[in-house]
Amino acid sequence: MSHTLADLDAVRTRILAEIDAADTLQGLDDIRVAGLGKKGEVSLMMRGLGKMSPDEKKVMGPALNGLKSDLNDAIETRKATLENAALDAALASETMDMSLPVGKPTGTLHPVSQVMEEMAVIFSDMGFSVAEGPDIEDDFHNFTALNFPPGHPARDMHDTFFLENGEKVLRTHTSPVQIRTMINQKPPIRIIAPGRTYRSDSDQTHTPMFHQVEGLVIDKGIHMGHLKGVLMDFVSAFFETDVDVQFRPHHFPFTEPSAEMDVRYERDGAAIKIGQGESWMEILGCGMVHPNVLRACGLDPDEYQGFAFGMGVDRLAMLKYGMPDLRDMFASDPRWLAHYGFNPLVQANLATGLS
Numbered sequence: 456m457s458h459t460l461a462d463l464d465a466v467r468t469r470i471l472a473e474i475d476a477a478d479t480l481q482g483l484d485d486i487r488v489a490g491l492g493k494k495g496e497v498s499l500m501m502r503g504l505g506k507m508s509p510d511e512k513k514v515m516g517p518a519l520n521g522l523k524s525d526l527n528d529a530i531e532t533r534k535a536t537l538e539n540a541a542l543d544a545a546l547a548s549e550t551m552d553m554s555l556p557v558g559k560p561t562g563t564l565h566p567v568s569q570v571m572e573e574m575a576v577i578f579s580d581m582g583f584s585v586a587e588g589p590d591i592e593d594d595f596h597n598f599t600a601l602n603f604p605p606g607h608p609a610r611d612m613h614d615t616f617f618l619e620n621g622e623k624v625l626r627t628h629t630s631p632v633q634i635r636t637m638i639n640q641k642p643p644i645r646i647i648a649p650g651r652t653y654r655s656d657s658d659q660t661h662t663p664m665f666h667q668v669e670g671l672v673i674d675k676g677i678h679m680g681h682l683k684g685v686l687m688d689f690v691s692a693f694f695e696t697d698v699d700v701q702f703r704p705h706h707f708p709f710t711e712p713s714a715e716m717d718v719r720y721e722r723d724g725a726a727i728k729i730g731q732g733e734s735w736m737e738i739l740g741c742g743m744v745h746p747n748v749l750r751a752c753g754l755d756p757d758e759y760q761g762f763a764f765g766m767g768v769d770r771l772a773m774l775k776y777g778m779p780d781l782r783d784m785f786a787s788d789p790r791w792l793a794h795y796g797f798n799p800l801v802q803a804n805l806a807t808g809l810s
């Protein structure tokens with residue numbers, strides 16, 4: 456059966472009217488399939504082209520293609536109209552009451568995240584900002600610039616994970632962020648750097664990945680008194696009680712003099728009470744930034760001085776919140792997280808309480 460141009464016009468008029476009348480996306484798609492689908496009316500007419508004479512084809516070919524694209528255009532336009540209408544209807548009918556209280560959140564904030572947040576709040580109150588560095592470090596930032604000469608035995612103390620033929624390491628401490636900060640930023644500098652650190656070590660009190668918070672202050676005329684003041688204020692704010700501290704001489708290659716800071720504590724059964732008793736517990740390392748470290752970062756030690764400190768976040772979290780085993784911190788047991796985790800909607804705040 457062959458068709459005339461008049462037939463095509465009739466088909467066009469009819470289908471266009473159907474498209475205009477379609478009031479659902481499904482209805483519109485049915486019209487598309489009936490007209491342009493594999494076995495659709497227009498597709499079948501296209502198939503009839505094969506049986507036409509060359510002269511007929513010359514007229515009917517372009518006419519059929521024109522019909523097809525007119526219908527396609529009309530369908531797209533109608534589709535957009537229907538979709539917009541559906542969206543408008545949804546916007547008009549679906550409302551959300553932003554004043555409704557949410558239920559108790561099911562997820563909790565991990566104690567490590569909580570404690571890092573608390574530390575950031577305390578130090579930002581003292582004018583520190585938060586800096587970051589990469590977990591994968593190079594030898595220069597993790598060791599050399601921190602005054603660990605190549606081959607120095609202090610490097611062995613760190614049980615380093617080496618990558619890429621020993622050119623890169625998983626940072627063994629957050630101290631490389633000191634180097635990155637001093638190279639990129641002019642003094643005065645006051646930063647803390649929380650983050651993950653790695654050492655090839657695993658037992659009851661060590662995990663191969665753990666967390667530290669580094670601190671660094673660089674300015675003119677900085678001395679050990681500033682270091683002690685900042686850290687004494689910090690522990691009392693952190694444990695939310697007056698905490699006695701003592702500084703014991705120690706050695707780190709990147710500080711001179713160096714010290715470890717202990718807090719007074721007492722065991723009460725399984726519990727540990729910070730701030731009272733006759734025992735001392737080490738909680739951080741600190742010291743005055745070594746002149747060689749300042750020089751490695753392009754600073755003149757005769758002009759600038761500073762202090763640095765580094766502490767283990769996981770251990771401080773355990774001490775403050777009474778978790779007995781370090782390894783549980785990273786076991787991702789939902790029961791442990793539900794018990795020890797924190798409400799993520801409560802912000803640590805110095806005025807209203809840290810947790």
Ligand code: PHE
Pocket residue numbers: 627628629630669670707710740741742763764765766
């Ligand atoms: N980086 C040291 C460590 O991991 C801690 C430290 C930091 C000591 C800054 C002094 C100054 O043990």
